[in-house]
Every structure is written in C-alpha cells, then in structure tokens.
Amino acid sequence: xxxxxxxxxxxxxxxxxxxxxxxxxxxxxxxxxxxxxxxxxxxxxxxxxxxxxxxxxxxxxxxxxxxxxxxxxxxxxxxxxxxxxxxxxxxxxxxxxxxxxxxxxxxxxxxxxxxxxxxxxxxxxxxxxxxxxxxxxxxxxxxxxxxxxxxxxxxxxxxxxxxxxxxxxxxxxxxxxxxxxxxxxxxxxxxxxxxxxxxxxxxxxxxxxxxxxxxxxxxxxxxxxxxxxxxxxxxxxxxxxxxxxxxxxxxxxxxxxxxxxxxxxxxxxxxxxxxxxxxxxxxxxxxxxxxxxxxxxxxxxxxxxxxxxxxxxxxxxxxxxxxxxxxxxxxxxxxxxxxxxxxxxxxxxxxxxxxxxxxxxxxxxxxxxxxxxxxxxxxxxxxxxxxxxxxxxxxxxxxxxxxxxxxxxxxxxxxxxxxxxxxxxxxxxxxxxxxxxxxxxxxxxxxxxxxxxxxxxxxxxxxxxxxxxxxxxxxxxxxxxxxxxxxxxxxx
Ligand code: BES
Ligand code: ZN
Ligand code: ZN
Numbered sequence: 001x002x003x004x005x006x007x008x009x010x011x012x013x014x015x016x017x018x019x020x021x022x023x024x025x026x027x028x029x030x031x032x033x034x035x036x037x038x039x040x041x042x043x044x045x046x047x048x049x050x051x052x053x054x055x056x057x058x059x060x061x062x063x064x065x066x067x068x069x070x071x072x073x074x075x076x077x078x079x080x081x082x083x084x085x086x087x088x089x090x091x092x093x094x095x096x097x098x099x100x101x102x103x104x105x106x107x108x109x110x111x112x113x114x115x116x117x118x119x120x121x122x123x124x125x126x127x128x129x130x131x132x133x134x135x136x137x138x139x140x141x142x143x144x145x146x147x148x149x150x151x152x153x154x155x156x157x158x159x160x161x162x163x164x165x166x167x168x169x170x171x172x173x174x175x176x177x178x179x180x181x182x183x184x185x186x187x188x189x190x191x192x193x194x195x196x197x198x199x200x201x202x203x204x205x206x207x208x209x210x211x212x213x214x215x216x217x218x219x220x221x222x223x224x225x226x227x228x229x230x231x232x233x234x235x236x237x238x239x240x241x242x243x244x245x246x247x248x249x250x251x252x253x254x255x256x257x258x259x260x261x262x263x264x265x266x267x268x269x270x271x272x273x274x275x276x277x278x279x280x281x282x283x284x285x286x287x288x289x290x291x292x293x294x295x296x297x298x299x300x301x302x303x304x305x306x307x308x309x310x311x312x313x314x315x316x317x318x319x320x321x322x323x324x325x326x327x328x329x330x331x332x333x334x335x336x337x338x339x340x341x342x343x344x345x346x347x348x349x350x351x352x353x354x355x356x357x358x359x360x361x362x363x364x365x366x367x368x369x370x371x372x373x374x375x376x377x378x379x380x381x382x383x384x385x386x387x388x389x390x391x392x393x394x395x396x397x398x399x400x401x402x403x404x405x406x407x408x409x410x411x412x413x414x415x416x417x418x419x420x421x422x423x424x425x426x427x428x429x430x431x432x433x434x435x436x437x438x439x440x441x442x443x444x445x446x447x448x449x450x451x452x453x454x455x456x457x458x459x460x461x462x463x464x465x466x467x468x469x470x471x472x473x474x475x476x477x478x479x480x481x482x483x484x485x486x487x488x489x490x491x492x
Pocket of ligand 2: 269319
C-alpha cells in the first residue's frame, strides 16, 4: 500500500472513497468546500435529522454517484477541544477498519477536516500517514486462504499548509511506517521460519552503496575469535548457527562519532534449563523485537539520508534446551574478560547484549542505545503501553524522552541508582546474571551498565511495547521505531 500526499482539492481527486472528519461542535457548512452541491445537501439533511454521528469511533458511508469520489466516509471525531494524537489514532483506526471492509483501492483523506490545530499541523500530518499504514497492517503469510488487502493507495490532502513541508511530513510518516512494517513482519514470523540466519539475510538485503548502508555478518567462528563467551553460551544448545550482525550507515562525515543501536535477537526463548512454564513460552518468538527494530530503523535511515553515522549491532541466536545447554550455576567468561555466574538461564538477553556492548567500545561511540524485550517485570510494571528507559547519562535520557513525546511513542524512565548494583553481586564470579525477586527491570539494566562504563548509554526495555494485545491476540507493534527515528532526526 502506497501513502502519498497531494495538494489538489479533495473533492476533485478521483478515488473510491473520500474520508472527512466531523467534530461534534462543528457543522459541515464549515468545510463544504470539499463537497459538491448534491452531496452537501444530503449531508446537511443528515445532520438536521440527527443521524450524522460525531462521537469518536462512529462513522457513516454515503455513496456518491455524481462525484469524482465514489463514496464519502464521514468519521466522528468528538469535541474539537479533546483532539490529540490518541484521538487521531482512534479515528484512523475506525477509518481503516471501515475501509478494509469496502471495495476500495484508492482513498483520499482530507486532513484539513480532521486536524483542527494549526500549530503542529505538520506533526499531525506525519502521524496520520504513519498511523494509516499501521492500522492497515495485516500479517497473513501463513493463512492458506488469505484475503489480500484491496487498498492500494492512500492520498493525504491538505490545502491549508505549505506544499513542500506537507509533502515532506507525509513522506516521513510513510517511510517510518514502511520500516515498522518490516519489523512487524519479522517479529510476527514464528521461530521455525524466522531463525538467526533470517535476520542476517534481512540485514544483507538492506545493503546498497547508494543508501550508504554496509553490513558485516560475523559467523560462529568469528564470534569465537572475538571471545564473545557470554553470547556463545546462550547459543550453545541451538541447532541453528548464531550470527553477530554489524550494520553501518554512513551519512555523516568520516570523523563524526557514531550512534550505536544494539538489538536483542533471540529468535526463540525457551528459558533454557531454567525452562519457562508452557503459558509463558507462548509469544517468545517476539524475543527478537530489539533486533527487528534495529533492522527497521536501518531501512528508514537508508531512505531518509540523515547526515549522521549510525551502527547497528545484533547478536542473534536461540535460547534452547539440550545436552550441551548452559546450566544454572555455570560460570562463563564475557568478551570483556569479566566472569558471570549464570543463576538463571532464562536471563539470556543480557548475556548476549553484554558482549555486543563490549564490542561497541571499539567505535568510540557518541552514544549507545540497547533495545530489548528484556524482562517480564517491565510488562508487569508498564503493560503494553510504555517502554522502560534506563541510562548512565541523564542528558541522553532527556533527549530520548523528548523524542518519545514528539513521536507519540511512550517511554518512562526508571532509576539506575547505585543502591541496586549490589543485587547482582556474585559469590563466585564477578557478576551474577540475575538480581533476585525484586526490581527486575532495574537489575537487568544494572547488569548491562557494568559493560557500558566507557560511553554514554541508554537502554529501552520493550518487553511489553514490542507487541500489542489487540482482541487478546498478540501482534507486533513496530515500536519503538517512531521514538528512535525522531531521536536520530533530532541529532542529524
Ligand atoms: N524474553 C524474556 C523477557 C520477556 C518476558 C519478554 C515476557 C516478553 C514478555 C527474558 O529473556 C526473560 O525470560 N527474563 C526473565 C529474567 C529473570 C529470569 C530474571 C524474566 O523476566 O522472567
Ligand atoms: Zn529469557
Ligand atoms: Zn529473552
């Protein structure tokens, strides 16, 4: 599905459906310019009759045989004063649900009728493009009788904003949505179809000299040579080869220090010998969402041509059981030389990430951001709404929280105070891989912080936000791509 912008009059745009918004405190007379006389008369009559609903989540479809648009979809938007990004999301979700049920290929959205705010109009236009894409997403690769999406082209129109800026805002939203689409497809793909090699192959496909993206795939032998002992210990019991994926985007000067994104790429997490209970194991195909996020961001970077340098590091393997699986009590040696006492083999994410974080040192980065579905404790605290943010450098957290607000991709900071550090002390090794029954998200970050002392670092725990629970069914969300892209754009 293509998402484009246009400055043509919405009513003149030939299409299968024109979508307009209707606020409860506004009359259709106010935007009658979009309609021809016959449709306008019909609408005014509808309004007079009291049948024209205006509450959020409501919609009406009219057939318009005499206009260039074959149908008119009127979306209820509630009160103007309540308008915000969340309302916009609800309205666009209602629109997309209605549109997917109609026989429509090309749809025009008259954005001037549903963004009532002049200030931030372009930000909302960008969000609209992104949200339309997000709401039309479906994953039917494994359905033997899939009904393909009929929608082919969404045209976003505004006649009230500067042409070039509007075009750029819509195109940015569309590009972000495409990256999220890649992330969601990878994440939704089950672990018997999405193995570490799948992630490595996806990274290779992002390479192009024109796009300034290069990729290095480190194989098991090379990972051994790098002495990534913690990563290899997790990968040991899997029949699939582990990979360490290194992506480079060189949009800045050669001397510009890179921002590094590190993504957890566990394609399936059984828990290992500290086996997960059956119900908790369902959904563990999503344990590579950090990795899929990094790949999605690189797809977007290649298109946005930002003038910055970004490196993506993805350790990817499975956490399986078997005769040679790592055991609780084992002591392993990380790439940093520090020893780790494995008290729980299900706390594997931090073990693969710590070696990637040590590897990151060689690039003397400007900052490093790790992204991982790291702790169940994060889901218990924040549900599927908010990503947890932890850092060793407060200004970095401040920029990420700013980006989170602008992108409407929620994150909230948890403390990384020194009082928590002793919880991961070990009696036999340098560090233990778990910190006891309390403050699980904080102690997981304490563990990572031991490997990030040489640079500014922030960590996003996306265990809850990487997927939604719509209709009780899990579906990858593509988050926190919007937050990260906004952050990277603010640095370019
Ligand atoms: N992949 C899980 C975290 C997770 C849980 C992600 C639920 C999404 C939903 C991680 O590897 C894990 O198992 N963490 C353990 C850590 C514990 C053993 C200290 C957890 O959170 O239970
Ligand atoms: Zn685990
Ligand atoms: Zn895990």
